[in-house]
Amino acid sequence: MNWQQVLEDKSLRDLPYRIELNAQGQIIMSPVKPRHSAYQGEIIALLRRLNPDGRVLAEPAIETSDNVKVADVGWMSYERYLKVISSTVCSIAPEICVEVESESNTSAEMMFKKQLFFEKGCIEFWLCDGDGGMTFFGKDGQLQNSVLVPGFPFRIEI
Amino acid sequence: MALLDAEEIRMNWQQVLEDKSLQDLQYKIELNRLGQIVMSPAKNRHAILQGQIVHLLGGLVTEGRTFPECAIDTSDNVKVADVVWVSAARYAIIKAEDCCSIAPEICVEVKSSSNTMEEMHLKKELYLQKGAVEFWLCDEKGNMSFYNKDGKLTNSLLLPGFPAHVDME
Numbered sequence: 001m002n003w004q005q006v007l008e009d010k011s012l013r014d015l016p017y018r019i020e021l022n023a024q025g026q027i028i029m030s031p032v033k034p035r036h037s038a039y040q041g042e043i044i045a046l047l048r049r050l051n052p053d054g055r056v057l058a059e060p061a062i063e064t065s066d067n068v069k070v071a072d073v074g075w076m077s078y079e080r081y082l083k084v085i086s087s088t089v090c091s092i093a094p095e096i097c098v099e100v101e102s103e104s105n106t107s108a109e110m111m112f113k114k115q116l117f118f119e120k121g122c123i124e125f126w127l128c129d130g131d132g133g134m135t136f137f138g139k140d141g142q143l144q145n146s147v148l149v150p151g152f153p154f155r156i157e158i
Numbered sequence: 159m160a161l162l163d164a165e166e167i168r169m170n171w172q173q174v175l176e177d178k179s180l181q182d183l184q185y186k187i188e189l190n191r192l193g194q195i196v197m198s199p200a201k202n203r204h205a206i207l208q209g210q211i212v213h214l215l216g217g218l219v220t221e222g223r224t225f226p227e228c229a230i231d232t233s234d235n236v237k238v239a240d241v242v243w244v245s246a247a248r249y250a251i252i253k254a255e256d257c258c259s260i261a262p263e264i265c266v267e268v269k270s271s272s273n274t275m276e277e278m279h280l281k282k283e284l285y286l287q288k289g290a291v292e293f294w295l296c297d298e299k300g301n302m303s304f305y306n307k308d309g310k311l312t313n314s315l316l317l318p319g320f321p322a323h324v325d326m327e
Contacts, residue, residue, distance in 0.1 A: 001199055001272065015179050017195065025272045027185065029195035031173075106192055 001025045003061060003068045003089045018059070021067035030102070036072075038158040039100045039128050043073045046156070047096070051149045054095075055081045062090045062097075064116035071117065072128075073098040075148075080121075093120035096148055100128045124148050132156040171229065171236045171257050186227070189235040203326070204240075204270045207296055210324050211241045211266055218317050222246050222263075229257035230265070232284035239285065240296075241266040243317075248289075261288035264316060268296045292316055300324040 006012060006019060006027065017029035040058065047056045060074040074094030076084070084090045097117040099110055114125040118139055124146055125137040132155050136143040146152045170193050174180060180187060185197035208226050216224040228242040236257050244252065244262035252258045265285040267278055282293040286307050292314055293305045302322050304311040314320045 005199075011183050016177075022196070024274050024277060025199075027195075027197035027199075028190070029197060109192055 001027060003063075006068075007088060018070055020061075020069050023066050025067065033102060035130075035158070036100050036102045039132060039156060040072050042132075042156050042158055043098055043100070043126075043128060046152060047073065047075050047149065050151050051075060054078050057094060060090050060094055060097075061088075062093050062117065062120055064093075064120055066112075066116055069113055069116055071097040071113075072100045090120075093117045093122040095121075095123045096126060096146075097122045097124075098126040098128065101130055126152075128156060132158065171231075174236075175256060186238055188237050191234045193235065198270070198272050201270055203298065204268050206326055207268045207300060207324055208240050210300075210326065211268070211294075211296060214320065214324065215241065215243050215264070215266075215317070218319050219243055223249050228262060228265070230261050230285060230288055231257045231259055232261075232288055234280070234284055237281055237284055239265040239281075240268045258288075261285045261290040263291040264294060264314075265290045265292075266294040266296065269298060271298065294320075296324055300326055 001021060002025065003021065006021065012019060015029065016032055018032055020028045022028050044056050044058060054075055054077045057074040057076060059070050059072065061068050061070050068089055071094065075096035076094040080092055080095065083092060099113060101110060110127055114137060117125055123138070124143070126146065127135045127137070134152065134154050134156065136146045138147065170189055174187060174189065174195065183197070184200050186200055188196045190196050212224055212226055222243055222245040224241070224243045226241050228239045229236050230239060239262070242262035243264040248260055248262060251260055267281055269278055278295055282305055285293055291306060294314065295303045295305070300323050302320070302324060304314045306315065313322065
């Protein structure tokens with residue numbers, strides 16, 4: 001399956017799962033829980049407030065070397081945004097890709113996605129753990145704080 | 159979170175079974191070891207071969223049960239074999255289970271274009287680990303290959319009469 005087929009398949013709409021693809025073209029679905037969504041919403045609000053330039057994207061689908069993966073939140077410069085806005089899937093990753101950890105995803109999976117997003121041009125990968133604790137990564141490893149949005153808090157309250 | 163333990167795996171499959179939004183989807187549903195749902199598109203060609211294998215198998219066995227889409231609790235979470243044959247003795251164990259705690263004696267996978275050979279061989283290992291005696295693979299053209307824990311066989315030892323090719327016509 002490719003992403004276009006996923007988008008066209010009516011039976012896949014409105015499922016309470018986040019949909020991605022793996023390298024074999026199979027659909028990978030992860031359960032979405034309210035707590036997870038609440039963190040996503042808070043991160044979007046904070047990003048918009050602290051970094052008004054560019055665009056904040058909820059659940060951007062990104063074409064990676066392991067097929068289409070979806071980040072929980074992305075922030076894109078306006079320049080990148082113009083490149084991807086009319087396509088079915090982001091051919092270039094947002095500068096900031098954020099993942100919220102949930103029961104269904106493991107650290108191994110998060111680190112794998114971090115690599116995939118960096119390969120596609122991501123500059124910072126942010127991880128929000130189950131208690132709202134934030135960790136920031138650059139290409140070369142963990143950062144003390146975000147360089148792109150230095151004021152972003154280390155803990156998010158929901 | 160580390161790998162899911164057996165209890166959580168069963169709970170996960172239970173959740174899949176209880177989720178109404180997943181019923182009637184045209185995909186084969188399995189779980190991976192991260193507890194995510196893996197859905198493979200179901201194609202006519204695949205379903206026809208599956209039906210043919212159920213028919214052929216059912217005609218050759220004298221006991222036990224032959225059926226499609228059998229969920230098996232493996233070390234990589236729940237996988238679904240396309241066709242199985244299970245002896246009466248094992249059937250007594252699995253018939254009340256949501257997913258098989260022991261694999262049926264014969265587990266058959268029909269390969270489709272969305273499956274890699276690597277994936278098929280992983281399933282072979284998983285089913286054999288869970289007690290399958292033979293793993294049969296049917297390729298997209300209907301050619302059969304037969305395996306047991308010692309490797310590839312020239313024909314099935316459990317059912318020597320099963321053809322090497324399944325005809326779609």
